[in-house]
Amino acid sequence: MASTQNLRLAACTLAFATEIAAQSINGLGVSGGDGPRGGIGDGAHPVQTAQSFITDALIPVPNSNTTRQLAQGPAPVLSTSNATANCSEQRIVVVDSCSGARQQMLGFGHSWTDSTVSTFNSLEPDILDQLMQELFGQGGNNMGFMRHTMGSSDLSGAQQYSFDDNGPAYNDGEPDLDLSHFTLGPDGTAMAQMLARMGQYKGDVFLYGAPWSLPGWMKNNDLFIAGIENNYGQQYPLLNNSFNINLIPQAIDYYLKYIDTYLSEFGVSINGLSMQNEPLNYQGGYPTMYLEGADEAALLNQGLGQALLDRGVLAMAYDHNTDQPVYPYRVLQGAPDLIRSVAWHCYQGPAPNYTVIEDIYRAFPNAIQFMTECTSYLPTVNTDSFQVAQSFMLPVQHGASGASMWVLATDPDFGPHSPYGGCNGCQGSIIVNSSSTYTKMHDYYMVGQFSRFVRRGSVNYRVLQGIEGNGFTSDQFYILAIQNPDKSWAVIFMNNVGSDQEVALSFTGQSGQVWHGTIPSASVVTWLLPSQQILGQTNGTHPKSSLPPYPYGNTTVPALTGTFGTGNMTATPLGVCNITVPTTTSSSSSTSVTALPVPDTTHSFPSISVTETASTA
Incomplete structure (x- = not known):
């Protein structure tokens, strides 16, 4: 007995x-x-x-x-x-x-942006090697949950781009219905090459991508709502920067070409895909695009979901603030057999409400959830900052399996970043000062309090x-x-x-x-x-x-x-x-x-x- x-x-x-x-x-x-x-x-x-x-x-x-x-x-x-x-x-x-x-837990990490790639590429080879060891080596921060921008973002400088602009500039291209002009371009190639290099230092990174916008010709740029004006006498801009659902087949092809090209040409496995960063944000000045929750579900149901499953890529719904939890509900309900992940950001004011993670869990117990973006905005010396700890600990307390901060690296002037909008005070965990020097900032050490000690599968x-x-x-x-x-x-x-x-x-x-x-x-x-x-x-x-x-x-x-x-x-x-x-x-x-x-x-x-x-x- x-x-x-x-x-x-x-x-x-x-x-x-x-x-x-x-x-x-x-x-x-x-x-x-x-x-x-x-x-x-x-x-x-x-x-x-x-x-x-x-x-x-x-x-x-x-x-x-x-x-x-x-x-x-x-x-x-x-x-x-x-x-x-x-x-x-x-x-x-x-x-x-x-x-x-x-x-x-999958782990903790940061976000690759064009600002990160360009500043890292400005370093001398031996200095870059040392930095990569400090970020991804087992004697360094050992980060294992990493996000990257798919095309340009507000941390990309003045030149906006997608992987199929098909014209003189972003938002100026002609429809490319068979995506014959798809190309990563110089910036996308530099990103892929840097991510391949990351794999040499950290072999078990979970890497996920997100576009800030699909190509301009996939959006409703030529549509206007006649007679509807807001309080400032301007035309309502929603349909002027939203996804054109008539181009769902082309959008699916775009996502898959990105995933397949990264793997075939650079040996980089994309493990997760957010279909749109901040889909409810359609402000101008840098790449954005409105994408309705029902349209995310339609993308999955009309071929993207099964194609991602076939490739072993996790589809990640929403990728935005905690104040609109109805959005991921619509995606999970609309494509229940094709998606099992939700991504959240921290920017709800006055504070994010991560109890929504538990609400999603009760309704969809198989849904894995993450905090995928938060930033330390204009940090000030000789003041206390708990931004990283708050952004990591609260989501995990409520059920998140991982978290990543925004902006791995910038120059001393918070860039390169878009001069027209977006974040002009997002400081990288790493500041690259010159070709031979960089500084590990406060966020580097705070991220390390988590990424060094929490293993994948914990x-x-x-x-x-x-x-x-x-x-x-x-x-x-x-x-x-x-x-x-x-x-x-x-x-x-x-x-x-x-x-x-x-x-x-x-x-x-x-x-x-x-x-x-x-x-x-x-x-x-x-x-x-x-x-x-x-x-x-x-x-x-x-x-x-x-x-x-x-x-x-x-x-x-x-x-x-x-x-x-x-x-x-x-x-x-x-x-x-x-x-x-x-x-x-x-x-x-x-x-x-x-x-x-x-x-x-x-x-x-x-x-x-x-x-x-x-x-x-």
């Missing part, structure tokens, strides 16, 4: 398997095809000891090294519930590791206690608890409550074990916590014979003083306070660890160089 503990464990395992089945990413291809391999926590490179990494919210003066940026800090301490110490207030954090499994778990606030409140303490493929945990905290927070973290499936640590005020901190298998070892040889014996000691972390990453952080032993640990699920023995380096140094995270600006010197 099975023991009570085994019965509880079996029930917990069953709940886990049932929960994640509806939010699985299985079957999604990635460029390179090597799945979850590629970084600490991926199964082949397990987390061996508790670790902590921190980035301050304060935006420093570039190269000043005045803040902690992906700095290694004091590891959290593992204790039992009856340990005591003199502590003041503490924040109790409880993760439902038994029945709280939610969605699988699972997000429900946090039962400890989260405070939301996008509409001034005080916020956000938490993500993600279990990586090696069964370790990446627990990410965002502290915007105005004071340091003493945290006591427990898991419902790990009765009697409590992790203690301090989350400094105005910071984002990631804890890496070993799996129960690692914690359950006693002195002896790890099952992976290539790893050394792993000793366990007391719960005390000695005082650490020194420089970690790009900022100074002096650490003192952490106190342990009385807490009540949930005991509703299976119990396991309490084991305490002494912080040790990650044995596999190839996949550890060394201190970031104090010099943020790379040079040939």
Whole structure:
């Protein structure tokens, strides 16, 4: 007869398997095809000891090294519930590791734009190689969820283009009904070549594309609504910049030629397709196009959906703000067998409402969802910025499987960008200053707090206690608890409550074990916590014979003083306070660890160089 503990464990395992089945990413291809391999926590490179990494919210003066940026800090301490110490207030954090499994994760990343490609191509070859390692290498940000512009966008400079303009300029071409004039052109080719280069550094990137507009001749440019004027006495412009549904066959051919050309000529696999970036945005000044939700569904139903399925490409609906959730409903309802993904942006004011992700999940439990665009607009030094953390953590808390920021790189003047409209204050995570220098900006380090430690195929778990606030409140303490493929945990905290927070973290499936640590005020901190298998070892040889014996000691972390990453952080032993640990699920023995380096140094995270600006010197 099975023991009570085994019965509880079996029930917990069953709940886990049932929960994640509806939010699985299985079957999604990635460029390179090597799945979850590629970084600490991926199964082949397990987390061996508790670790902590921190980035301050304060935006420093570039190269000043005045803040902690992906700095290694004091590891959290593992204790039992009856340990005591003199502590003041503490924040109790409880993760439902038994029945709280939610969605699988693809990962985190950024957006390739023409501004990124042009500035990167201005770098000397060895400098570009170094930068690509810092972005995609396993010792760098290791980004695995990347967006790119299909044709021009507002970050493309003055020259607007599509892949089939068929005329003297964008919006001036003649209809090309058999797409005989389709060509990537110099800018599209440069983009494809750069994406192929990305694959040399990161083999398991999920790459998805989005057009800001289809070719001008596919739009209703010659149609006007006679007699209808707005309050400014101008003609209503909607039909003047909207998709012409009579050209659905040509639009389908356009999407597929793009996907097939990238693969056949450059070896680049497109893994996802958004049919239109911001389909409800039809303002002028840079490429845009109005595309009705019913028309997205019609594109899928009339051939695009099946063609994407045949190519292993994920169709992604909507790709716009959270204030119009009826749009993706129309697409999902209109083409239920051909689409299973929704993309969201962050620009709803005064704050995005990501609860719509949960609403979609309840109606369409197989729909995978993402936050695909948000930007840090005109960031100011010596002010706090949580833009990346807020844009990543809130969507994932509500069910998103990945997130990407807008604008990977620009020049110092936020460009090249369109002089006629769009974003003239979107700063890249990378600023390219000259052919031999670039600067990693604040967003680079904030993105790294997620992309370095969350592996593809990991699972997000429900946090039962400890989260405070939301996008509409001034005080916020956000938490993500993600279990990586090696069964370790990446627990990410965002502290915007105005004071340091003493945290006591427990898991419902790990009765009697409590992790203690301090989350400094105005910071984002990631804890890496070993799996129960690692914690359950006693002195002896790890099952992976290539790893050394792993000793366990007391719960005390000695005082650490020194420089970690790009900022100074002096650490003192952490106190342990009385807490009540949930005991509703299976119990396991309490084991305490002494912080040790990650044995596999190839996949550890060394201190970031104090010099943020790379040079040939």
